[in-house]
Amino acid sequence: MSLDELHPSLTHHIVNTLGWPGLRPLQQEAVGPLMAGEDALLLAPTAGGKTEAATFPLLSAMVTENWSGLSVLYVCPIKALLNNLLPRLEAYSGWLGRRTGMWHGDVSASVKQRIRDDPPDILLTTPESLEGLLVSTKTDHRKFFAGLRAVIVDEVHAFAGDDRGWHLLAVLERLSKVAGRPIQRVGCSATVGNPHELLIWLKGSQAGVRPGKVIAPDVPAITEVLEGDPPPAGEVELDYVGSVDNAAKVIAALHQGEKRLVFADSRRLVEELAAALRERNVTTFLSHASLSIDERRQAETAFAEARDCVIVATSTLELGIDVGDLDRVIQLNAPRTVASFLQRIGRTGRRSGTVRNCLFLALNETGLLDAAALLHLWGRHWVEPVTAPPEPRHIVAQQLLAQCLQESRVGDRLWIEGWNGLHPFDASAAPILDFLIDEGHLENDGGMLFIGPRAEQKFGRRNFLELTSVFTAAPEFTAIAGREEIGRVDPAVLATPAEGPRVLLLAGRSWRVTWIDWKRRRFFVEPSTAPGSIRWNSTGGTGQGRSFALTRAIREVLLGGDPPVQLTRRAIAALADARTRHEDHVDGAGTIIGTEDSERRWWTWAGYRANLTLQESLGELAEDFGVTDNSLRLRRDTSTAALRDRLAHKLRAPIPDEQALTGLKFSTALPRSLAVATLSARLADLDGAAHIRDQAVVLR
Structure with missing residues (x-):
C-alpha cells in the first residue's frame, strides 16, 4: 500500500529500475508520516534502508506539492559519507526531474559558485558547511534557503553525543528563521538506548509543538536486562592473541579468499596491523582520518571491487559508507560502546544465506576485558543512551558571534529570537553576551551588535573558518x-x-x-625498506576513560561472568589469568579498599568520571593523582568511617585544571568561571558516584 502513496514515477523506478518487489518495513512505515510533514526518527540496523526511507517520501512530497529551489538538506557527520551517497541520491532525484548537489570543504570553488547561482533541490552537506553558507558574504542566504522544507540528519546519534550536536541544533534553528517556517526534521540512526529522547532532542524548539514519531519496525525493544533471553543473532567469537603481529598471523591464516574489514580504534594500530599484513602478502588497504583523501578513496574503491583482501580502518568506516559485500568483520580489542559494535557487525550478513559475524582479537589484558565486558552488555540487549553533553556554553558563545557575522548587525534586544527559544541559546545566554561585549569580541553601537576587533583577530583568518569549525584539530x-x-x-x-x-x-x-x-x-x-613507526597524540577531551556501565561490566566479568559468545582456549586461559590477578580488587559484596605497594586504593569499578567525582567529593582524603576507570588512590590513614562521613555530604563535580580549559574551543569567548563550570559538568558522573557511595565497602 505504501508504494501506491509515493509519486507514480518514483514507484515505477523502485519496481523497474531497482528491481524491488516492494518496500522494507521501515520504508513502508515512513511513507505516511513523512509525506504528511511529520518529524521522525528512523531507526534500523546498518544497511536497513534508512536513506531510502527518508528520501523517497520527501521526493514524492517535493513533486506533489511543487516545492521549488533548495528544498531538502541531507546532513552527514563526515564528508566521506556524503561522497558515498551522492551518486545514489542523484539517481533518485533524477527519476523525478530533480537535482542533487553536494557542498563541503573538498568541493571546488567553481562547483560551489554554480550551486549558489542555481541551487539543486537536495543538498548534501555538513553542519559546518551550512554555517559557512549562512555567514558567507558570497551567499544571499535568505534567497538561497527561501524554499527549505525539510532536513534529513543521517547518523544522528553520531551528532547528538557531542558538541557537534549542539552546533547542528543551533544552525537548524537559524535556518528555520531564515526560511521563515518550521523545517521538517528526519533523523536516521542505528540502534540507540533512548530513541524517544533522541527524537525530542532532534526536534529542538519544536519539541511538543510539531507531530513526530519513532519509526523502528526492525529494532526490538531495548531494556537494560533481559535475563534468560538468548543473545542477539550472529556468530561472535572472542580470541586472545597478545600482539599486533599475532593478530596479523591469525587474520592472514583465517578466511582466505574472503573480504574482511578490520576495525582498530587508533590510527597507530591501523598502520601497524596493515604493515604486518602486507609483510605476509595479504592484499591490504587502510582508512583513517590522517590519510590523504586520495589514499582513502583509492583504498575504499579498490576494497569495494576486490574479493580476497583486508581493509583496516578506524571508526571512519563504522558509519554507512558502502564498501560492498563483506564476508567478515574483525575487531582489534574493542570499541568503547555497544552501539559502535552493532554498527560494525551490521556490515556483515547482508547477502542471502550469510549471517552477521564478528571476531574479536584481544591484544592485551585490557583489550580482552573491554571486549568481554562489551559483549556481556550486548548479550543482555543493552545499548547506551545517547545524551548531549551538558552546559554547552562555549557553543553558545560561538553561535552569538556567528549570528552577528551572518546578519552583519543584530539588535541588542532581538538577538534572543535567533534560535526560536531553544535552550541554552535563549535569555540564559545574556551573561555570555555581556562578556563578549566587555572583551571586545562584539561591539554595541546604538543598540546594534556586530563583530568586534578581538573576534576579528582570534577567529577572522580565512573568512572566519575558525569560527565555523566547532572542534579544534591538532596541527598536523x-x-x-x-x-x-x-x-x-x-x-x-x-x-x-x-x-x-x-x-x-x-x-x-x-x-x-x-x-x-x-x-x-x-x-x-x-x-624505505627499513621498518617505520608512527604515533598520534590523542585529541581527546572531557569524558575520557571508560563509562560507568562498561566498567561495571568489566567487574562482572572478573567476578566470573562470561559473555554469551564463543571463547577460544586462549581467551578462556587469559580471562582466568585476569581474574586471578584481580581477585583482591573485586568482591560481589561491594567495593574494596586495599593497600598494595604502599598505596591505599579504593577499587570502585565505577568508570573514570564517577571516580573523578568521588575524588573531588572526598577532598583531602583522596590523593591528587591516581584516578583510573577502576579505582582511586586514598590517603593511607583513610578509614571506611571517614570515607562514608565525607561522602554523606553533597557530591561535588570535579574542578578541571588550566590545561584542560585550553582544549575547550571558544573558551576564550567565555568568562573563566563559566568555562570552568562547563568542563566541570562534563567531567562529573554524579549518578555513578552516588551508586558507589551507597555500596558496601570491604577492607582488605
Missing part, C-alpha cells in the same frame, strides 16, 4: 612523496630526536623523511 604536518600527498602526522613525531634516518609508517608503508618544511607544515618522504 602533511607527508608528500614526489607530487603525491600521503597523509598527515603529529608534528611531535618529526621533532623527536632520531638516530640515523627518520623512517615513518604511513598508509601502511615505510617512508624515509628527506626534508621538513616547518613553516608550511609539510615534509617530503621517499619509500
Whole structure:
C-alpha cells in the first residue's frame, strides 16, 4: 500500500529500475508520516534502508506539492559519507526531474559558485558547511534557503553525543528563521538506548509543538536486562592473541579468499596491523582520518571491487559508507560502546544465506576485558543512551558571534529570537553576551551588535573558518612523496630526536623523511625498506576513560561472568589469568579498599568520571593523582568511617585544571568561571558516584 502513496514515477523506478518487489518495513512505515510533514526518527540496523526511507517520501512530497529551489538538506557527520551517497541520491532525484548537489570543504570553488547561482533541490552537506553558507558574504542566504522544507540528519546519534550536536541544533534553528517556517526534521540512526529522547532532542524548539514519531519496525525493544533471553543473532567469537603481529598471523591464516574489514580504534594500530599484513602478502588497504583523501578513496574503491583482501580502518568506516559485500568483520580489542559494535557487525550478513559475524582479537589484558565486558552488555540487549553533553556554553558563545557575522548587525534586544527559544541559546545566554561585549569580541553601537576587533583577530583568518569549525584539530604536518600527498602526522613525531634516518609508517608503508618544511607544515618522504613507526597524540577531551556501565561490566566479568559468545582456549586461559590477578580488587559484596605497594586504593569499578567525582567529593582524603576507570588512590590513614562521613555530604563535580580549559574551543569567548563550570559538568558522573557511595565497602 505504501508504494501506491509515493509519486507514480518514483514507484515505477523502485519496481523497474531497482528491481524491488516492494518496500522494507521501515520504508513502508515512513511513507505516511513523512509525506504528511511529520518529524521522525528512523531507526534500523546498518544497511536497513534508512536513506531510502527518508528520501523517497520527501521526493514524492517535493513533486506533489511543487516545492521549488533548495528544498531538502541531507546532513552527514563526515564528508566521506556524503561522497558515498551522492551518486545514489542523484539517481533518485533524477527519476523525478530533480537535482542533487553536494557542498563541503573538498568541493571546488567553481562547483560551489554554480550551486549558489542555481541551487539543486537536495543538498548534501555538513553542519559546518551550512554555517559557512549562512555567514558567507558570497551567499544571499535568505534567497538561497527561501524554499527549505525539510532536513534529513543521517547518523544522528553520531551528532547528538557531542558538541557537534549542539552546533547542528543551533544552525537548524537559524535556518528555520531564515526560511521563515518550521523545517521538517528526519533523523536516521542505528540502534540507540533512548530513541524517544533522541527524537525530542532532534526536534529542538519544536519539541511538543510539531507531530513526530519513532519509526523502528526492525529494532526490538531495548531494556537494560533481559535475563534468560538468548543473545542477539550472529556468530561472535572472542580470541586472545597478545600482539599486533599475532593478530596479523591469525587474520592472514583465517578466511582466505574472503573480504574482511578490520576495525582498530587508533590510527597507530591501523598502520601497524596493515604493515604486518602486507609483510605476509595479504592484499591490504587502510582508512583513517590522517590519510590523504586520495589514499582513502583509492583504498575504499579498490576494497569495494576486490574479493580476497583486508581493509583496516578506524571508526571512519563504522558509519554507512558502502564498501560492498563483506564476508567478515574483525575487531582489534574493542570499541568503547555497544552501539559502535552493532554498527560494525551490521556490515556483515547482508547477502542471502550469510549471517552477521564478528571476531574479536584481544591484544592485551585490557583489550580482552573491554571486549568481554562489551559483549556481556550486548548479550543482555543493552545499548547506551545517547545524551548531549551538558552546559554547552562555549557553543553558545560561538553561535552569538556567528549570528552577528551572518546578519552583519543584530539588535541588542532581538538577538534572543535567533534560535526560536531553544535552550541554552535563549535569555540564559545574556551573561555570555555581556562578556563578549566587555572583551571586545562584539561591539554595541546604538543598540546594534556586530563583530568586534578581538573576534576579528582570534577567529577572522580565512573568512572566519575558525569560527565555523566547532572542534579544534591538532596541527598536523602533511607527508608528500614526489607530487603525491600521503597523509598527515603529529608534528611531535618529526621533532623527536632520531638516530640515523627518520623512517615513518604511513598508509601502511615505510617512508624515509628527506626534508621538513616547518613553516608550511609539510615534509617530503621517499619509500624505505627499513621498518617505520608512527604515533598520534590523542585529541581527546572531557569524558575520557571508560563509562560507568562498561566498567561495571568489566567487574562482572572478573567476578566470573562470561559473555554469551564463543571463547577460544586462549581467551578462556587469559580471562582466568585476569581474574586471578584481580581477585583482591573485586568482591560481589561491594567495593574494596586495599593497600598494595604502599598505596591505599579504593577499587570502585565505577568508570573514570564517577571516580573523578568521588575524588573531588572526598577532598583531602583522596590523593591528587591516581584516578583510573577502576579505582582511586586514598590517603593511607583513610578509614571506611571517614570515607562514608565525607561522602554523606553533597557530591561535588570535579574542578578541571588550566590545561584542560585550553582544549575547550571558544573558551576564550567565555568568562573563566563559566568555562570552568562547563568542563566541570562534563567531567562529573554524579549518578555513578552516588551508586558507589551507597555500596558496601570491604577492607582488605
